[in-house]
Amino acid sequence: MDKQNYQAINWNVLEDQIDKATWEKLTEQFWLDTRIPLSNDLSDWRSLTDKEKDVVDKVFGGLTLLDTLQSQDGMSSLKKDIRTQQEEAVLNNIEFMESVHAKSYSSIFSTLNTPKEISEIFDWTNQNEFLQYKAQKINDIYQNGQPLQKKAASVFLETFLFYSGFYTPLYWLGHNKLANVAEIIKLILRDESVHGTYIGYKFQLGFNELNEDQQGELTGWMYDLLYDLYENEEKYTHQLYDQVGWAEDVLTFLRYNANKALMNLGMDPLFPDTAEDVNPVVMNGISTSTSNHDFFSQVGNGYLLGNVEAMKDSDYDFKF
Template sequence: MSKNRKLKEAGNTNMTVVLKKARTLEPKNPNKSTGIFGGKSSGILNWNDIAYPHWYQIYKKLLGNYWQADEINMSSDIRQFPELTKDEQDAYLKIIGLLSTLDAPQTRTALLLSLYATDPSVQSIMAVISQQEAVHNESYSYVLSSVVSLDEQNKSFELGRTDPVLLKRNERIIKVYNEFAENPTIKNILKVMVYTSLLEGMFFYSGFAFFYNLARNNKMVGTSTMISYINRDELEHGRYIGELFRATLAENPEYNTEAFNEWVYDAFRHSVEQEINWSRYVLAHVDGIDLDEMEGYIKYRANKMLRMLGLSEIYDGYFDNPMKWIRAYVDNFDGTKTDFFEQKSRAYTKVSDLNGFDDL
């Protein structure tokens, strides 16, 4: 039997194999994993002897981004929120509702991926990502508790399961994530990584743009500062998920088919359409954001995430960021925390009481 035929038959078999959760310790197996998913490993992690050595630097960079929501002073936002226009207030609450809806499953999804990973370095990196996603979720509760009543907070968090535009936007994400939870195959893991990449690298960005637009007008700077920390985390998560996707595909070449690539492209096209619809729904009456530029920015982000997954761009002419002003908030992240609209370094403004109420 030819090598190609053997590979094809093995691939067809593996397509339907349901993965078992990785064992905690298997001393008979080598410390260096033989595969990211479905491989063999003792479960003992020696960062100096892992299958993908540069992932240690990713782990260290993720750790270096540590922050906590209640270290951000919200006192000026508390004063400013009632001064926002009604449209700005509505957009603020809807976008926080969106972000909380999208970030909420990321904590669990990262943990689920780690449970089926047989490479202990992947388990550790996904544990850090999961912790950071938990912080993101806490931060949305923190900012809302600063500016609106508990009833208004609850209404914002209800949007993810009641708003028809959000429900339509999220239905494919829900389907892919739940299919993986119920049927953990390599193919479903790859699909989850595609949608995780979309979440980390594109779905959040019209929401981020809204808060950055407020900040450049010296409004709600505490909220935008928190969003910039979330944004920085998501950029690193997206980079790693892109690497994990490519490495998993390289280890399982039977999935690297035209049919699967077309599935990925279709997921991106559909997601871009939904993100554009959402941005026009939630930002229509917000001054300072050009919706045509926003559409171009979404397509630019989609092209960028496709390259990270090792695929070709699908939107001609969207290779540079069309929203030049947002670069100060998105493209210039380094190890220094800054007030981006002022472009000067600062340390965290830590508050001793909840949300800085003593500063009022």
């Protein structure tokens, strides 16, 4: 039996120009947490109440878990169903950046928290029933779902489930606190916007190849999944935010982002919530340009590594 020749990837011959555009966008956005001067936020951190600190700690614990899921299982499951070689390269990039995201939260913890507090945060994260429910729900789809189901689950995670955690640093940024912590979150947001849009685009390519009955069945499955995830997210949000009175505002933010996830998948929005319904302080946190720090290396002679470019609202809505 003849062996099939192994194929070298050729970026000069593209089946899908979106692969190249996404690769270039992601590599242009490359960043590392070590370039952000997190210690400059310590005075702000000390001004927060114990309950406010507890919310920050726990939302970052939850975000760490979800980014771990994406880097360890999510992208590897999607790579089994690629359409082009270049798509796998893009997913490799996404996989690495999800690891960067997960590590970034540990950098925040090591700056703001004691070793004992860090241990408690991870114990809480690894045992919380609502966090574990959504992680296991998504991972079950990654391990056992059909290719398009995996893509839909990934978009729901990237564009919806992260946002119960993102609310907190954006809220404090809107109040001119924890600016460097928020700088990391805004860089993560910028990445996730490209990830969700790209994977949603690949989903739509496959969805459009289905017949009408198959499309109807998959659409029903997706909305059922979103309802289930939102019901769990309601419980998680109340558990986290009732102590500071933010739960209803966070849920509005979640519903708004659930609609954005559906739009990435080419689906109709589910909830009536729009950007105008979201707490304007949080929307202001998203739209505030980055601080343009001079980021220096933490090793060697501390040479200038470069500035993070000021971000616009449109940076969070990556379109092809």
